Amino acid sequence: MTKMHLTVGPFLVSILFGIAFTCSGATSGSADKSGLEALLVKPFVRAEFVKQRKLAILTKPFVTQGYILFDRDKGMVWKTTAPVNDTLLITETSIRQFDGEKQTVVSDRNPVMTSISDMFLTIMSLDKDKILSVYELQSSGSDKQMYRLLPRDKRMQSIISYIQLVGADRIQSIEIMEKSGDSTRIEITNERYERAQLTADDRALLEKL
Amino acid sequence: MIVHFWKNYNAMFRLLWGIFIAGCIVFLGANLHVSKLQTNLFELLPGNSSDTVPSAVLDAYSERLSRKVAFLVSASSDPAAQVGADRVHAILSESRLFNAVQFKITEDQIKSIYSLYRPYRHVLLTDHDRQEILHDKNYLLNRLSSNLASPVAALNSDLLKDDPFLTYRAFLNSLPAGNPRIEIIDGYAMIQESDTSHVFISAELNGSPFDQAIQYRFDTLLQQVTDAIEPGAVSVEAHGVIRYATENRKLAQSEMMVIGTGSLFGILLIFVIVFRQSFRLLLILLPVLTGMIVAVSVSLLIFDNIHLISLVFGVSLIGVSIDYALHYSCANSNLTSFKDGNSALRAVRPALTIGLITSIAGYATLAMTDFPALRQMAVIAIAGLTAAYLTVVLWLPMMISQPLVIREPVRNLAIRLTTKVSSISKWPVWWPILLITVVMLVAGLLRSENDDIRMMRASLPQLDLVDSKFRDLLGEFPNSQYVLVAGDSPDEVLERERALLKHLRSNSGSELSGRYEALSDWLPSHQQQVRNLSLYTSLLDDQDFVSRFETMGLPMSLIDHYKTQTRLQGTEFLSIDRFMDSPPGRLKRDNWLGKIDAHYYSIVRLYGVDRLDVLSDKVSQAEQVYLIDRTTSISSVLGIYRQSIEKMFPIVLVVIFLIMIFRFGVSGAVRVLGTPVLAALLSFLMVILILGHYNLFTIFGLIITIAIAIDYAIFVYESKEGSSGTYLAISLAGITTVLAFGLLSLSDTPALMTFGLTLLFGIVFAYFLTPFIVKQGEK
Numbered sequence: 001m002t003k004m005h006l007t008v009g010p011f012l013v014s015i016l017f018g019i020a021f022t023c024s025g026a027t028s029g030s031a032d033k034s035g036l037e038a039l040l041v042k043p044f045v046r047a048e049f050v051k052q053r054k055l056a057i058l059t060k061p062f063v064t065q066g067y068i069l070f071d072r073d074k075g076m077v078w079k080t081t082a083p084v085n086d087t088l089l090i091t092e093t094s095i096r097q098f099d100g101e102k103q104t105v106v107s108d109r110n111p112v113m114t115s116i117s118d119m120f121l122t123i124m125s126l127d128k129d130k131i132l133s134v135y136e137l138q139s140s141g142s143d144k145q146m147y148r149l150l151p152r153d154k155r156m157q158s159i160i161s162y163i164q165l166v167g168a169d170r171i172q173s174i175e176i177m178e179k180s181g182d183s184t185r186i187e188i189t190n191e192r193y194e195r196a197q198l199t200a201d202d203r204a205l206l207e208k209l
Numbered sequence: 210m211i212v213h214f215w216k217n218y219n220a221m222f223r224l225l226w227g228i229f230i231a232g233c234i235v236f237l238g239a240n241l242h243v244s245k246l247q248t249n250l251f252e253l254l255p256g257n258s259s260d261t262v263p264s265a266v267l268d269a270y271s272e273r274l275s276r277k278v279a280f281l282v283s284a285s286s287d288p289a290a291q292v293g294a295d296r297v298h299a300i301l302s303e304s305r306l307f308n309a310v311q312f313k314i315t316e317d318q319i320k321s322i323y324s325l326y327r328p329y330r331h332v333l334l335t336d337h338d339r340q341e342i343l344h345d346k347n348y349l350l351n352r353l354s355s356n357l358a359s360p361v362a363a364l365n366s367d368l369l370k371d372d373p374f375l376t377y378r379a380f381l382n383s384l385p386a387g388n389p390r391i392e393i394i395d396g397y398a399m400i401q402e403s404d405t406s407h408v409f410i411s412a413e414l415n416g417s418p419f420d421q422a423i424q425y426r427f428d429t430l431l432q433q434v435t436d437a438i439e440p441g442a443v444s445v446e447a448h449g450v451i452r453y454a455t456e457n458r459k460l461a462q463s464e465m466m467v468i469g470t471g472s473l474f475g476i477l478l479i480f481v482i483v484f485r486q487s488f489r490l491l492l493i494l495l496p497v498l499t500g501m502i503v504a505v506s507v508s509l510l511i512f513d514n515i516h517l518i519s520l521v522f523g524v525s526l527i528g529v530s531i532d533y534a535l536h537y538s539c540a541n542s543n544l545t546s547f548k549d550g551n552s553a554l555r556a557v558r559p560a561l562t563i564g565l566i567t568s569i570a571g572y573a574t575l576a577m578t579d580f581p582a583l584r585q586m587a588v589i590a591i592a593g594l595t596a597a598y599l600t601v602v603l604w605l606p607m608m609i610s611q612p613l614v615i616r617e618p619v620r621n622l623a624i625r626l627t628t629k630v631s632s633i634s635k636w637p638v639w640w641p642i643l644l645i646t647v648v649m650l651v652a653g654l655l656r657s658e659n660d661d662i663r664m665m666r667a668s669l670p671q672l673d674l675v676d677s678k679f680r681d682l683l684g685e686f687p688n689s690q691y692v693l694v695a696g697d698s699p700d701e702v703l704e705r706e707r708a709l710l711k712h713l714r715s716n717s718g719s720e721l722s723g724r725y726e727a728l729s730d731w732l733p734s735h736q737q738q739v740r741n742l743s744l745y746t747s748l749l750d751d752q753d754f755v756s757r758f759e760t761m762g763l764p765m766s767l768i769d770h771y772k773t774q775t776r777l778q779g780t781e782f783l784s785i786d787r788f789m790d791s792p793p794g795r796l797k798r799d800n801w802l803g804k805i806d807a808h809y810y811s812i813v814r815l816y817g818v819d820r821l822d823v824l825s826d827k828v829s830q831a832e833q834v835y836l837i838d839r840t841t842s843i844s845s846v847l848g849i850y851r852q853s854i855e856k857m858f859p860i861v862l863v864v865i866f867l868i869m870i871f872r873f874g875v876s877g878a879v880r881v882l883g884t885p886v887l888a889a890l891l892s893f894l895m896v897i898l899i900l901g902h903y904n905l906f907t908i909f910g911l912i913i914t915i916a917i918a919i920d921y922a923i924f925v926y927e928s929k930e931g932s933s934g935t936y937l938a939i940s941l942a943g944i945t946t947v948l949a950f951g952l953l954s955l956s957d958t959p960a961l962m963t964f965g966l967t968l969l970f971g972i973v974f975a976y977f978l979t980p981f982i983v984k985q986g987e988k
Binding site for chain 1: 351354355357358359360361362363364365366367369370761762763764767
């Protein structure tokens with residue numbers, strides 16, 4: 001005899017988050033892709049970030065600093081150094097917290113977290129075709145250094161209003177505007193493009209992916 | 210005058226016996242009911258052995274489990290499997306055979322789970338969070354910071370308003386995920402292989418799987434399902450106790466038809482071949498019939514109910530009593546010089562009486578044990594054999610008064626057989642003793658017992674294949690064992706369960722692997738909820754905690770709101786009744802037995818737990834927690850009975866031997882008893898050599914062998930030298946026994962096959978050994 005079980009937790013959290021389960025194909029028009037191409041031409045392997053998380057409920061933005069390590073084939077290490085010390089290992093299949101010794105799965109079946117991590121990995125990949133398959137490009141005013149991406153997937157549409165990339169020949173910032181009015185702004189600086197530029201610690205971290 | 214007086218006296222006894230039989234029939238008519246038949250194998254245990262956990266508790270759970278049926282709908286793609294599952298579900302729902310069919314997980318169902326817990330979120334904490342908070346009061350704030358820092362935390366204002374410390378989210382995430390291989394895809398519970406998609410449907414029958422009517426309807430349902438799906442593209446498998454019960458019933462019916470009909474036909478054919486007035490031979494079955502009527506009546510009178518095993522074995526013993534009628538019939542025939550039934554009876558009565566006395570003495574000894582089934586078997590056998598004896602002695606001379614005519618060829622054969630037997634040189638008396646000793650030694654060296662009940666059930670390879678398929682797909686399978694937790698209140702049960710699971714799970718990965726499924730994973734006890742509330746309150750009253758909260762950018766209004774909510778929580782806790790009444794509670798019904806006999810019980814189900822010895826050790830350290838392994842327990846009950854009979858039977862033989870000494874002297878007693886004992890030992894040796902092991906059913910076969918063979922030996926010893934009727938009767942008795950029981954050796958059910966094989970060898974050995982050991986007319 002068998003008994004069926006629900007993977008309840010993640011689905012309940014999704015409901016908390018107000019996610020719809022239906023998916024649909026999305027269609028939209030096109031925009032200035034050539035500028036976007038220039039923006040996406042150089043994927044970095046390491047970059048520092050300052051992230052501002054603005055929630056309507058917070059009295060002030062929650063600001064964190066750290067750095068990102070990126071491997072196109074494996075995924076991303078998100079290392080926060082201030083005000084908390086946190087290391088996240090983000091791949092297509094899992095999100096794990098790493099404390100220097102052991103890895104704890106944060107949630108590998110939470111559809112919301114999975115969607116958001118996919119979003120980051122897609123953006124960070126700087127793969128234009130991949131990005132445009134997931135997002136519709138919408139020009140933002142006359143400033144060609146600002147590119148607004150709208151999610152095609154209905155599930156993401158219920159969370160994200162748009163993702164705004166700013167920069168000319170490199171991504172300077174990423175802003176994620178949520179439907180709830182909350183937002184995240186990530187300033188990218190100090191990029192490095194060659195693996196040889198990574199420290200031994202950085203390489204060791206990438207190996208954990 | 211004396212003869213006249215005796216005739217009247219005899220007539221009075223016949224009448225009284227008839228009235229007694231009629232009374233038994235009336236008694237049975239009023240009292241015989243299926244409820245009187247006890248099938249619980251644990252009732253076979255002596256004293257209070259089965260009282261550790263009330264059998265009502267175990268029966269309730271076993272009954273519930275036995276009603277579960279799982280369906281697997283498979284196709285080459287997800288959509289095809291889902292469409293197939295839709296069709297199967299429609300058929301299952303229309304059949305009205307099921308209480309519940311778990312089919313799709315809808316968003317509404319998931320939301321209903323959320324609605325259940327949300328009002329109680331202020332008293333819900335995971336064990337991990339609780340431990341961490343007790344270790345570091347800033348744990349929740351640290352976690353909140355990490356989540357705010359994370360780019361993928363899925364954290365927004367609405368979530369924080371409702372759950373500022375993310376404890377409720379953590380609790381929801383901690384709810385069991387079930388089998389890790391099953392995914393919910395488009396609401397369907399599915400397992401995906403590289404080229405096949407499978408949808409699971411689980412259902413619960415609204416009746417017992419052992420109910421024949423339910424089985425017929427289920428068979429019809431399976432046919433409907435097969436007809437409804439696209440052949441070749443979609444396949445459906447069903448798995449559950451009902452499948453095994455149905456196939457076993459069909460096998461039993463088929464065997465009963467073949468073997469039973471074959472036996473009956475064979476017996477009737479033998480009678481027709483041997484006797485000319487065949488229709489009167491139905492009267493030969495009368496002692497067996499009256500024996501059964503009286504045996505069941507007396508048993509019900511003494512015990513109020515009869516165990517199935519006692520009944521089956523006891524009735525088998527009564528079947529031996531056909532020998533009494535056969536000896537009388539052969540004595541009252543044209544093979545002998547007796548003019549009428551009374552004279553023939555006078556000739557065979559001493560042997561019949563000795564046979565009965567030795568049987569009663571033997572079974573009476575068994576009745577002195579502590580084992581309920583042995584006492585019942587003894588009562589059934591004694592009452593039945595006595596009734597058969599009285600029927601032969603009181604009624605048959607009246608009903609078959611004129612000598613029966615044995616057909617000429619058979620008569621000549623019987624005479625030649627008797628002459629041949631008489632000419633055989635008898636072995637010296639010490640030969641049987643020597644042979645018994647040697648065979649006993651050899652058998653003792655080779656003996657290998659196997660009491661595992663699983664070895665005794667029929668092999669059903671097609672169902673075993675389905676079983677394997679489910680196991681391979683799921684990667685784990687529910688153990689047949691489970692853990693039972695008892696308590697005086699639901700809360701006590703939940704607390705004990707929680708403590709046990711903590712202990713078991715903290716040891717997982719070391720020597721104890723497997724998964725546990727329990728109610729307390731979904732419902733914290735009332736005490737735990739109270740402790741959680743107290744912990745929350747203490748945190749919110751801590752100024753350092755609150756200051757840090759504010760420093761992170763979180764508004765004080767949130768803390769105030771949360772404090773108000775926790776105060777309002779007050780006495781609002783999630784109760785067992787509220788939980789069981791909810792959608793998740795209904796899913797967990799199998800883990801909660803509720804109140805039985807003033808106690809409450811829950812079940813912890815086991816999946817893929819292989820080190821049961823380790824689990825048993827850990828469970829034994831907990832109060833009122835029991836590891837239930839019914840299969841092993843049933844096997845051990847059978848083993849206990851086997852050992853008990855093995856110990857008692859030598860005593861039984863000694864008692865019979867002592868009685869025989871009075872009648873036959875020492876030498877005679879050695880021959881008369883030695884023959885059946887030797888036959889039984891040789892049969893035992895053959896069974897071990899052929900099957901490799903023996904069990905309780907082998908022992909049953911040996912007991913009946915000895916019972917039958919003793920009668921052979923007694924009749925030969927007591928009969929006149931050269932009396933052809935005796936050997937004809939023994940031959941007929943042997944043939945009827947082989948036809949009635951020996952054919953069971955052809956059964957696909959190992960238990961019956963063992964029993965039949967033992968008897969078959971035993972009777973054959975007894976038949977051929979008797980002429981060498983027991984001399985006719987030696988008395």
